[in-house]
Amino acid sequence: MKLQRSNFQRFSITTLVIAATSVALVGFGEVKKKPVDTPAPLTVPKATCGPGDHPETGLQGQVSAALRATGFKGFNCNLELIGQSRGDGANWQTTQYSGSNGSKAKTCAYHGTASPALSAPGRQHLGVPVLDISDPSNPTPTAYLTTTSMLDPWESLKVNERRHLLTADNGQNGGGGPEIDIYDLSQDCSHPQLLASAPVGTGVDGGLVLPIKPVGHEGSISDDGLTYYIGDTTNRSYHAIDVSNPREPKLIATFDMKTLGLASHGLSISEDGNRAYVVTPGFPAPGDLGKPSATLTNGFVVLDTSEVQARVKNPQIKVVSKFLFKDGSVAQHTIPVTIKGKPYVIHVDEGGSGGIFLAGWQEACATGFPLFPMPRIVDMSDEKNPRQVSRVMLETHDPKNCDAILPDLVGLSIFTYGSHYCSVDSKQNATTLVCGFFNSGIRVFDIRDPEQPKEIAYFNPAGVTTASKGSNHTLGNNFVAGGPDWCSAQVHLNKKDGTLWTTCQDNGVLMLKFTNGVWPLPGSNTQPGQQN
Numbered sequence: 001m002k003l004q005r006s007n008f009q010r011f012s013i014t015t016l017v018i019a020a021t022s023v024a025l026v027g028f029g030e031v032k033k034k035p036v037d038t039p040a041p042l043t044v045p046k047a048t049c050g051p052g053d054h055p056e057t058g059l060q061g062q063v064s065a066a067l068r069a070t071g072f073k074g075f076n077c078n079l080e081l082i083g084q085s086r087g088d089g090a091n092w093q094t095t096q097y098s099g100s101n102g103s104k105a106k107t108c109a110y111h112g113t114a115s116p117a118l119s120a121p122g123r124q125h126l127g128v129p130v131l132d133i134s135d136p137s138n139p140t141p142t143a144y145l146t147t148t149s150m151l152d153p154w155e156s157l158k159v160n161e162r163r164h165l166l167t168a169d170n171g172q173n174g175g176g177g178p179e180i181d182i183y184d185l186s187q188d189c190s191h192p193q194l195l196a197s198a199p200v201g202t203g204v205d206g207g208l209v210l211p212i213k214p215v216g217h218e219g220s221i222s223d224d225g226l227t228y229y230i231g232d233t234t235n236r237s238y239h240a241i242d243v244s245n246p247r248e249p250k251l252i253a254t255f256d257m258k259t260l261g262l263a264s265h266g267l268s269i270s271e272d273g274n275r276a277y278v279v280t281p282g283f284p285a286p287g288d289l290g291k292p293s294a295t296l297t298n299g300f301v302v303l304d305t306s307e308v309q310a311r312v313k314n315p316q317i318k319v320v321s322k323f324l325f326k327d328g329s330v331a332q333h334t335i336p337v338t339i340k341g342k343p344y345v346i347h348v349d350e351g352g353s354g355g356i357f358l359a360g361w362q363e364a365c366a367t368g369f370p371l372f373p374m375p376r377i378v379d380m381s382d383e384k385n386p387r388q389v390s391r392v393m394l395e396t397h398d399p400k401n402c403d404a405i406l407p408d409l410v411g412l413s414i415f416t417y418g419s420h421y422c423s424v425d426s427k428q429n430a431t432t433l434v435c436g437f438f439n440s441g442i443r444v445f446d447i448r449d450p451e452q453p454k455e456i457a458y459f460n461p462a463g464v465t466t467a468s469k470g471s472n473h474t475l476g477n478n479f480v481a482g483g484p485d486w487c488s489a490q491v492h493l494n495k496k497d498g499t500l501w502t503t504c505q506d507n508g509v510l511m512l513k514f515t516n517g518v519w520p521l522p523g524s525n526t527q528p529g530q531q532n
Contacts, residue, residue: 089468
C-alpha cells in the first residue's frame with residue numbers, strides 16, 4: 001500500500017510495515033546535490049563533553065555503519081545511566097505522576113508497550129507498566145494496566161496532576177477504537193484505580209454521536225483536567241471528550257481536519273484551555289521539494305477551543321491560523337511555552353523533508369533540504385501570523401553530510417536519525433528542551449535564547465542483541481541486533497536531583513543523571529504538571 005497525502009488517515013502499523021518493507025534501502029551511491037532557493041542549514045552547536053564521557057565519534061547524532069556492524073556500545077555526554085528497568089521493552093510514549101502515599105512522597109512512571117497482536121511470543125507482561133521511580137537508581141515495576149486502551153495506548157498516554165488522572169485512548173496498532181480509559185492516582189500512584197474504560201462518540205456515552213466512531217492514536221488533556229482530546233489519524237479529526245466526571249466520559253465536540261484538506265496526529269492545549277495547537281502530518285509527493293509552488297500540508301493549526309472550554313451548548317471549534325512548511329513531514333506534536341515572557345510553540349516532526357523512506361531522503365539530499373525530522377521553535381506573539389525563529393538540527397540533518405550518513409541506514413526505513421517526542425522543563429518559563437531522536441538517542445538543548453538553541457548533553461544507549469517483546473522496533477524489519485535503539489518517547493526532567501527518565505524501545509526505562517554541572521540551567525524549574 002502506497003502512502004500518499006490524500007490517504008494519510010490510513011497511516012497505521014500495517015501500512016508502515018508494508019511500505020517500509022517494499023522500499024527498504026538496498027545500497028547507496030554518491031548523491032549529487034544541486035542548490036535550490038532554500039535557507040542554508042544551520043545545525044545547533046555540539047555539546048562539550050566531560051572527562052569519563054564516551055562522546056560521539058562521527059557527526060553529531062551519528063552511529064556509523066562500522067559501529068552498527070560490530071555492535072553499538074553507546075555514547076554519552078554529560079549524562080550517565082544510574083538505573084534501568086528493561087522489562088518487556090516499550091513503544092511510543094511515557095508519562096509520570098508525583099504525589100504522596102500517606103506521608104511519603106512518591107514518583108510513578110507509566111509507559112506504553114506494543115499491542116498483544118504485535119508482541120513477540122513468550123512475552124511476560126502486557127499493557128502499561130507502572131513503576132515506582134522515587135529512587136532513580138532503582139526503578140521498580142509495581143503493576144500492569146491491561147484495560148482496553150492500556151493494552152496499547154500508542155501515543156495517547158497522559159497524566160493530569162491537578163485532578164490526579166491517568167488517561168489514554170485505544171490506539172492499538174496505531175488505530176484501535178472509540179474507547180478511553182481513565183485511572184485515579186490520588187491514593188497510590190503505584191497502583192492506579194480504574195474509573196472508566198468506555199467507548200465515546202457512539203451514543204453509549206450520552207454525548208455527541210458521530211457518523212464514524214472515533215479511532216484512538218494520539219491524545220492530550222487540558223491543564224484543568226476537564227477535557228481530554230483524541231487525535232484521530234484514521235478519520236483525520238480531533239475529538240473533545242468531557243471528563244469532568246471521570247467515571248462517565250462523553251464526546252462533546254469534533255473538528256474535522258478534512259475540511260481544511262489536512263490530516264491529524266498529535267496536539268497540545270493552552271494553559272487556559274482556549275487554544276489547541278493541532279498538527280497536520282503532511283506526506284510529500286515525489287518531486288515536491290523541487291517545486292516552489294508545491295502545496296504545503298505539514299505543520300500545525302491553531303484552533304479556538306474556547307466554546308469547548310466554556311461548555312457552550314453545541315460548541316464549535318474554529319481556525320485561528322496555520323503554520324505550514326516545506327522542510328519537514330509527518331508532523332508529530334506541539335508544545336506551547338513561554339520563554340522570557342514571550343509565547344512560542346515548539347513543533348516536532350517525525351518525518352524529514354522528503355518523508356520517511358529512501359526516495360525521499362535522496363530527494364532531500366539532491367535539493368538541499370534537511371533529511372530527517374527535527375523540532376523547531378515558532379514565535380506566537382501574533383497568533384494569526386506564527387513566525388519560525390529556529391530549527392533544532394543536528395549534523396545528521398544537514399544535506400551536505402548525505403554521503404557520510406546514508407550508508408549507515410542501508411536496509412532501514414521509517415525512523416532512523418530524527419526527532420519524535422520532546423519535552424521542556426517548564427511550559428511557563430522554558431529553559432530546556434529534551435527530545436528522543438530515535439537512532440541518535442536522547443538529546444538535551446539549552447533554549448533560553450530560542451533563536452540560537454545549543455546542545456548541552458546526550459545519551460545514546462548501547463544496542464541490544466535481542467528485540468524486546470513489547471517493543472515496536474521490529475516494525476518494517478528495522479530492528480538490527482546490536483544496532484542503535486529507537487528512543488522515541490517523551491522525556492521527564494527532575495531539577496531536584498538533576499536527573500531525567502524516559503524509555504527507549506528495547507532498553508526499556510532509563511534513569512539518567514546529569515554530570516559536569518551542565519544542568520539544571522539558571523531558571524530551570526520542573527514543578528509537577530508543568531512539563532509537556
